Amino acid sequence: MNSKTILGLSFAAIFAVSMIATQTASAESDYLDITKAKLVEKKNHVNMHIKVAGNINDGIDPITNEGFFGYAALTDDFSGVLAVTYHEPIVDSAEQPGWHAHVVDLTTTTSCGSGLAVASASFDEPGHTSVTRNNVVVNQVSPDDVGNFSGVFASFELTIESGEVCVNPVDFFS
DSSP, rough: OOOOHHOOOOOHHHHHHHHHHHHHHHHHHHHTEEEEEEEEEEESSSEEEEEEOOGGGGGSSTTTOOOEEEEEEETTSSSEEEEEEOOOOTTOOTTTTSSSEEEEEEESSSSSTSSEEEEEEESSSSSSEEOSSEEEEEEEEEETTTTOOOEEEEEEEEEETTTTEEEEEEEEEO
């Protein structure tokens, strides 16, 4: 092969990769775009349902199975937040690997760029979690386990910064 052929093949490969990366980048954000959300409070339990624009599994690396994101029904004071998370390979729940719910207390901090960090999280899952292509559902959560809901739902990414588990909101729905 001569240098012109190699250069031409290199440009073709770069173009193909950039087209795939552009499509992936636009598809990747869809899994964090909340299109519908509701919290149904019954006499003895709470159910949460969140629907997103894209495929939730787009947030999970198909090779390593890693992903660090979730969805939540926020509370008035950020305590008793009902959150559904995926954060493999970090294990912090009896229900892992995979999707699971927590009742989380958040705190404000300057260690995180978003200003929000996890202060504490339940180890046992508070209800029954189901995640499908674009739906997140948690059923049968005891109202005693969660806080006073604000009517606002959020999608978020998780990062570790200065030893804190940071919650980085991406989208809000009310």
